[in-house]
Amino acid sequence: MSKKYCYLFTEGNANMRELLGGKGANLAEMTNIGLPVPQGFTITTEACTQYYEDGQKINDGIFAEIMEYIEKMESITGKKFGDMENPLLVSVRSGARASMPGMMDTILNLGLNETVVDVLAKKSGNPRWAWDCYRRFIQMYSDVVMEVGKKYFEQLIDKMKEARGVTQDVELTAEDLKELAGQFKAEYKSKIGSDFPADPKEQLMGAVKAVFRSWDNPRANVYRRDNDIPYSWGTAVNVQSMAFGNMGDDCGTGVAFTRNPATGEKKLFGEFLTNAQGEDVVAGVRTPMPIAEMAEKFPEAFAQFESVCKTLEDHYRDMQDMEFTVEHGKLYMLQTRNGKRTAQAALKIACDLVDEGMIDEKKAVAMVEPRTLDTLLHPQFDAVALKESKVMGKALGASPGAACGRAVFSAEEAKAWAQRGEKVILVRLETSPEDIEGMKAAQGILTVRGGMTSHAAVVARGMGKCCVSGCGDIKMDEENKKFELAGKTYCEGDWLSLDGSTGSIYDGAVPTVDATIGGEFGRIMGWADKYRRLDVRTNADTPYDARKARELGAQGIGLCRTEHMFFNEDRIPAIREMICSDTAQQREKALSKLEPMQQSDFEGIYEAMEGCPVTIRFLDPPLHEFVPTEEADIELLAKDLGKTVADIKAIIAGLHEFNPMMGHRGCRLAVTYPEIAAMQTRAVIKAALNVQAKHPDWTMVPEIMIPLVGEVKELKYVKSVVVETADAIIKAAGSAMKYKVGTMIEIPRAALTADEIAREADFFSFGTNDLTQMTFGFSRDDAGKFLDAYYDRKIYESDPFAKLDQTGVGRLVAMAAKLGREANPDLHLGICGEHGGDPSSVEFCHRTGLDYVSCSPFRVPIARLAAAQAAIKEAQ
DSSP states (O other): OOOOOEGGGGGGGGGGGHHHHHHHHHHHHHTTOOOOOOOOEEHHHHHHHHHHHTOOOOHHHOOOOOOHHHHHHHHHTOOBTTSSSSSSSSEEEEEEEEETTTSSSEEETTTTTHHHHOOOHHHHHHHHHHHHHHHHHHHHHHHHHTTTHHHHHHHHHHHHHHHTTSSSSSSHHHHHHHHHHHHHHHHHHHHHSSSSOHHHHHHHHHHHHHHHHEEEHHHHOOOOOOOOGGGOEEEEEEEEEESSSSSSTEEEEEESSSTTTTTTSSSSSSEEEESHHHHHHTTTTTTOEEGHHHHHHHHHHHHHHHHHHHHHHHHHHEEEEEEEETTTTTTEEEEEEEEEOHHHHHHHHHHHHHHTTTSOOOOOOTTGGGGGGGGGSSSSSSSHHHHOOOEEOOOOEOSSSSEEEEESSHHHHHHHHHTTOEEEEEESSSGGGHHHHHHHHHSEEESSSTTTSSSHHHHHHHHHHEEEEEEEEEETTTTTTTTETTTEEEEEEEEEEEEEEEETEEESOOOEEEOOHHHHHHHHHHHHHHOOSSEEEEESSSSHHHHHHHTTOOOEEEEGGGGGGGGSTTTHHHHHHHTTSSSSHHHHHHHHHHHHHHHHHHHHHHHHHOOOOHHHEOOOOGGGGGGGOOOHHHHHHHHHHHHOOOHHHHHHHHHSSSSSSSSSSSSHHHHHHHHHHHHHHHHHHHHHHHHHHHHHHHHHOOOOOSSSSSHHHHHHHHHHHHHHHHHHHHHHHHHOOOOOEEEOOOOHHHTTTTHHHTTTSSSEEEEEHHHHHHHHTTTTTHHHHHHHHHHHSSSSSOOOOTOOTTTHHHHHHHHHHHHHHOEEEEEEEEEEEGGOHHHHHHHHHHHTTTEEEEEEEEGGGHHHHHHHHHHHHHHH
8 A cells, every 4th residue: 555644633643643743643632532623634744754855845646645635624624625605724733753842833724815704704794803814824824835024014013003003913903904914915925926825725735835844944953953853753734624713702722731831730821812813822922811810701611621631631641731722612622742841840740640640650750851850950040030131142051050150261260260259150262171170160161162062061061060162153352351242342350141051141140049959859860760770870080079979879980080180280290290201210200299199089089989889090181281381381390390491392392293182192191101000000099998998898899991992902001000000009908909990992993892802801981972083083172163064964963972873883882892791791881971961872871781871970860860761661
């Protein structure tokens, strides 16, 4: 049988969302359970995909089927397109598989022309209503189908109201509206060059194509990318006979939720407008009244609506978001869907539904969107103040939370101002590792360059700091400590506010309120922990971060980056001394100064993690990141080390690399300077022995991770240094402590030869940030310059640094996991790239059989929930 592209509402059901889209499937379901739904049919998502495959044309087969279904609809409703006795009017709405509120376009009152308006005016005895429908239709059709901007028509309406001395659209008479319809059609002709279409079937085909086109409009593309909705899904089109809320004062239209979408309270929440059509409520053209007032205006329809709400919630077992119309006191349901909600409401609704016996714990865990939890854990702007604040710009919401402070332009300034008790926002072209103290001191970070996984974004998420990155609209003048945005110049000390969830940048100081985590959060997390298989660790470099992650449920540390500890001002001289040493002896002398500092850091982290596993990665970045760049600092270093400025400059020049990301870093440093690995091993093992002695009930098993291995002999060599050093210390202490040595898999060659490497490793941790860079062959700091063009041309659908590329990078991970386990059945597997906190990537790690995911502290709850959802989904 050939493919079927159209389904009557009576032919579908709720399980057909992939074909009918969410709206079409739910209209069919509401029809099946006997609710008052104006009838119609759905054109499938496959028709949309076919439309794009055919070069944005509706082919003859699909066209014929749509025509056949119009006839079926005419016989069901007893009305006909363009009929002089009983004309059929329809709405045309989009409806994708996943709900995309306000992303795509709707057309009402389709089927009207001059003759039909006259018929309706005579039949109904209500010419005002008929002409109101017609002028609305012309306006919507012109805007949505022909892309003539709304504003031209709004201007004509405003002009008419002014001429008549009225302020509301509803005060215009039938004659006014008729005149307006004439003006609208003239406007249409002047912009398009042809008359407004009078044939209802031509109107319909234009509208269907417009809905298909809107699947690819810029705002839909951005929304899809933010919400992991594939472009290949396409949208369905729903053609539904009209119910009219604008026929007089016994009519109206509304939008309602069965529970409050902001708080989750079990109480009908919504708005209603009398004598109006749907888009009036949504567009905010007139101020609607609260849904409760509908009870006074339309007591019968309201009582029926309340019972429909109960039916729908009992049926879907979730909070519903509904659109409805009342025509002469009779209720019609136009849509229902699981309502969008805040994280706070999501948790409350899920727990309440369990308590009401509507769903079980697994369903409660599955219905909370993991990414929304982010907003619960960070300070938020005061909602009232936010509405009155001016948005100056918008960039990437790279790390959630709300921050306000005074602009500063360097890490040093940020630290100095913060020590004086000032709140600051660090504004940089881009951040680098030496900015870390300034980032810590700031309330929030704003960068001109960089994406969702730039240095600023990754570090800020780790700290739970608000960060907005990649604001290319900023004209930056770092030298003179100022920048320009949206025509305003901001100098050092000027107030601004950032919303790290939305990426909005506000002028001035917007007040914030602290995040509050209610009891529902603990309940949902408890259920999530019960059902998940994956462990969740954290990426943390300080005792503070480690404690925070532990509070949020981390079961260990999957990545502790030792280099971040070297940037503190009391340590940088020692590491610079090591870099500038001429002999191994001099290097060891410098390293001996660093060792006690590293050891105390590790002790602090071990204490914070209370005996949970801690994976410590040995020094990874290239040495040039630690050397001074300012003339004064170079002179100071030369003086300290008894060298000339020229000597120091020569050393710095010698460290210069054309491609540092692939340069002298990771295990290559330990191969060249084994004394670095020996010092770090001493610090790790001594710290573990001290903490073990303090806490005899803990079992300390330090995990040492050698970064950037691409050849098994590299690992073998560095491991021999580690083992020799560690064994000697453990023996001298008279201890039987066990430890593990593993590696980070972040070079494609390591994944391809994982079986060889696994014979020398106790564990693999997939460093998917670098693995993604090396597999794609582009740097994450530069990719922002061209990724937008790739999204626009549908080459990529999402940022491969934010969401794991399962086809390419994922294949390397799966292959390395399989090869590694075959060679070493006891091999422990984890992931520590930023992907460890992305829900779709967590699901991939579950399917691939990893033992744990590791992510920044504030993403731990997201990973716990996503891991549980992956396990529940697999079990089903």
